Amino acid sequence: MPTASASRPMYEVIEEWLVEQCETLGPGGNLPSEVAVAERFGASRMTARRAFQNLAEKGLIERHRRIGSRVRPAPLHRQDSVLRPLTDEMRRRGLTPTSRLIHAGLGPNPLAAQQLGLPATEWVLTIQRLRFADGTPVALETACLPNDFADVLEEDLEQGSLHAALAHLGRTPARATGHVTARLATDEEADLLELDPPAALLVESRLIVDSTGRRVESTQSAYVGSRWVLDTGAYGAPSSLTSPA
Structure with a gap:
């Protein structure tokens, strides 16, 4: 020794x-x-x-x-230009995706209802899951859906994909818009994600529409900063390519 x-x-x-x-x-x-x-x-x-x-x-x-x-687990990469379930992203990289269902049910959520294009007083379906890659927690995800999608609760949301469950209802996610911010994890989030505070989170907020243009999902995903990477790309604006240096 x-x-x-x-x-x-x-x-x-x-x-x-x-x-x-x-x-x-x-x-x-x-x-x-x-x-x-x-x-x-x-x-x-x-x-x-x-x-x-x-x-x-x-x-x-x-x-x-x-x-x-x-x-430290290798960070999970995701392309920002492709709407692909996190479950599929993990499997493409040879990882085993699983989830732990934290909460699922109908209830009032005025902000989520408005984001989904619904009256603020209308109840929405909220599904909160802890997402794992090879047994390591990578994100805490809260998805809000219109209340007429309650049948997704009959699907296996711990081993399966929420987007696959939506597809079974005839609502195939087609396009997403959103943004990413950064903040510190709360004590509860740090405990669920197995982090010692203070710990940084990258929080992605997305609004997803289906092929008919209907808003079907408003999701906030809090990713562990050290375990998640968003791959981006951009083109130079035409004006910047033609203007003199």
């Missing part, structure tokens, strides 16, 4: 060993606890903690009070 020397402190030795464990375990792998590592190297827990913290600051691992430390 590597040992410390006068010119090499123990936390660096532990850090080097942890890097080797990260390479062996791969993205999402769980590392031993601080206590176990400290005992392995005959070091104090504070020394082991410093090694873990250094790797977290370098972006190699994630730490959480409840689940411990694990190798």
Whole structure:
């Protein structure tokens, strides 16, 4: 086992060993606890903690009070020009998509109703799910739909796709508009997404219409900033290409 020397402190030795464990375990792998590592190297827990913290600051691992430390999962990439369910995005990358249903039901939501083109007093269907990729939570998603889509609750929303459920009702999502903002996770969100606060979230708000132009879904997805990447592209405006430098 590597040992410390006068010119090499123990936390660096532990850090080097942890890097080797990260390479062996791969993205999402769980590392031993601080206590176990400290005992392995005959070091104090504070020394082991410093090694873990250094790797977290370098972006190699994630730490959480409840689940411990694990190798940082590879971020999930998504093209901004393609309307594709997150379930399909994960499967295209060889990941296993699952969801945990947090809430589903009808109720008042004036803002969502207006976004869907409905009277503010009309109830909407709200579905909140925690989305996972290979067992790692990547997003907390809240989707609001018109109340006449309540039949989607009969579908498997934990193993399946909400868009597939809409298609079964004859409402195929065709186009989306939206925007992305950034904020810190609330304590509840951090706990669900297995993050230690303060933690950054990228929040995407989208309005989806079907092939007839009807508004069928207003969704807000809070993605873990380190686990989600939006791939973008743009063309130069014609005026900027022809104007003198």
